[in-house]
Amino acid sequence: MYQLHDYAAATRVYRQTTLPPVKIVLTGTGRVANGAVQVLRDMNIHQVFPDEFLYKTSDLAVFTQLACKDYAARKDGQPFHLSDFFKNPGQYKSTFAPFAHTADIMINGIYWDNRAPAFFTQTEMADPRFHIRVIADVTCDIAPAASIPATLRPTTIANPVFGFDPKTGKEIAPFSPHGIDMMTIDNLPNEMPRDASISFGNQFIEHILPELLKENSPVIERATVADRGVLGKHFQYLNDYVF
Template sequence: MKIGIRKEDKSVWERRVPFVPADIRALREEGLDIAVQASDQRAFSDEEFSREGIPVQDDLEDCDLIFGIKEIPKAVFEAGKQYVFFSHVIKGQPCNMPMLKRMMEQGVTLFDYERIVDEQNRRLIFFGRHAGLAGMINSLWALGKRLEAEEIPNPFGVLRQARDYHDLAEAKAGIQAVGKMIREQGLPAAIHPLIVGITGYGNVSKGAQEILDLLPVREIQPEEVSAVAADLLSPKKAVFKVVFREEHCVRPKDPDAAFDLQDYYKNGREKYDSCFEPHLKHLSLLVNCIYWDDRYPRLITLETCQQMWAGGKFPGLRVIGDISCDPGGAIQCTVASTDPGNPVYVYLPETGERQDGFEGHGPVIMAVDILPTEIPRESSVYFSSVLKGFIRNFAEADFTVPFEALNVLPELKRSVILYQGRLTPDYGYLRKYL
C-alpha cells in the first residue's frame, strides 16, 4: 500500500504536516512506501522532504492511503481510497455534511484522528497542548493591544501574535521578558489586580498554563477570586492565575445535592445550572480550554454579556481567549471563529454584532480555530512522533474485507467513521444530519 501525505488547502494559514521529514525517512527505511504532495505553504518545505530522500510529487493518484490535517475539498476524494484527517463531522457539523456525503458516494474509508481513543475514550493523537501554547500567547498579546486601545500603558504591549515569532522558543523568551518587566516595575494601577481565569485542566489548559507560568504568577483558588479582586494593596508585581474545574462552573439544581462529576457528565443541564457568572466581573482575561456541547450549561451567555456591559459599564474583563473555539457554545459571545490573519474581534453586546480589532464596547474575542498552526513546526513534530507509531498498522490492513473483519488496532477501529463508503455502527447516528 502506497502512502501519500497531502497538501493542505482548506486555509492559506494551515502550515502543519501529519508527518515530518525525519520521521518519514525513518519509516521509508523500514520499508514503507511514502510520498509527499508538493506544497509551498508548509512549515517544512518540499526541499526539506527531498533532502531526506522522500519523493515529492504533484498529485497522489498512485497512493492508496492518504494522510492530511484538515478537511479535504469534495472534488479531491478518489473512489475506494482510505483517508485519515480531522474531518469535524462527529457532531453533525452542517458545513461538513456535503463532504461526508461525497465520501460516501465515492466509497471511501475515513479515519478521524479525533476518534483515535483508548478504552476510556481518551484521545491519543492531538494538538491540544500546542493549541493552548499558541492560544495563551495570542490572548496575552490581545490583552496588551486592548489596553493600548484604552490608552493604558502596560508591559504586554510588546508581545506579538504567536505566528509572528520565529518559533516557540522566541515566543517564550518574549513572555519571559514581559515577566521580568512586571517583577521590576509592577503592573499599572488601572489593571491591578490582574486575574487570569482558565477553564479546564486537560492538555489545552496545560499548554496555556505553560505560557502563563512564564510570568510571575500567584495561583489562587476560585473561592478566593472575589477577595483578591477587592484587595488593591496586594502586590502589583504578580499576575494571579485561577483554574476553574467543573465543580467551580456548575452546581446541582437540587440545593441538597452534592456535585458529582460523573453525574454531571451524564445529566448535564438537566440537573445542573451554571454558577460561573459571579467570577466574570473579577477577571481581566478569561481563557477557555474546555470541551462543550449542548448537553451542558454555558459559561457565558449573551444575556450575561448584555448585563455586564449595559448602560455604558466597563467591566474589568477585557479579553476572552476562546481556545476551544466553539461558536455559540460555552462562550456564547464567540459568534464566529477567526483565522491567524484576522484573529480577534470585539463582541458588541448592545447590538449583538462583532467588530474587527480591539476597540469597541464589549470584550475582545480571540477565536482562532487553527491555533497550533501558529507554531507549526513544534506542533507537527509532536503530532508526527505519536502518529508514526500507528502507521504500519494502517498500511498493513486489508481494506477489502467486511468491517467486522478489519484487522487494525482497537484504537484505530474506533476512529473509522466510514468504511467503504458506509457509516460504521458507532457513527450511524450521523444519518440524521445527512
C-alpha cells in the same frame, strides 16, 4: 506568535515582557486547557487557587484554572457529581458570576455540550459588574449555541480579534473603550506549525505507527470511520447524515 520561529522563541519573548497585575481565569481541565496552563506558566504567570483568585489581590499577574465544579451547580441544590454533570448537563446552572466580576481576562478551554448552561448571558455581560475585558475562546463554539454568547464568528491568525458590544450584541471594532475584545481563532495550532508538526509526528510514531503494523489492531478498529464504503461499527450514528 506565528511570526516567531517556534514556541521556544515565543517563550523567550514573553518571559521578557512585563505584564500588569491582570487576573486571568482559565476554564477546563482537559488537554486544551492544560496546554494553556503550560503556556501561562512558561510566561511566568503565577497560578493561584480559585478562592484566592476571588478574594485576594496581588501586585503580579495571576491565573486560576477552573474545573466543572467551580463554575456549575445543580439547579435543585443537590451535590455536584462530575459523572452526573456529563450525563445531565441540562440539570445544571452556571455559577461563574464571581469570576466574571473579578477577572480581567478569560481563556475558555472546555469541551461544551450544548445542553449545558453558558457561562453567562449577553445581559450579564452588559452588567457594570462584569469585569472581563478580553476573552480568548479556544473552545470557539459559535453563538447562539455556545458557552460564550459573544463568540459571533471565528477569527483568523492574521486578524485575531474583534470587539463585542454587550449592550447591542453586535460586533464592533476591536479595542473599543466600551467593548469586550474577542479572540476566537479556531485553528490555533497553526500559530506554531513547527512545534505542532513535530509533536504530532512524534505522537504518530510512538502510538499510531505500531498499531498500523499489527495485523489486527483494536485501536485502529475503534478509530476507523469507514472501510471500503461501509461505516465502522463505532460510527453507525453517522448513517443519518450520509444516507
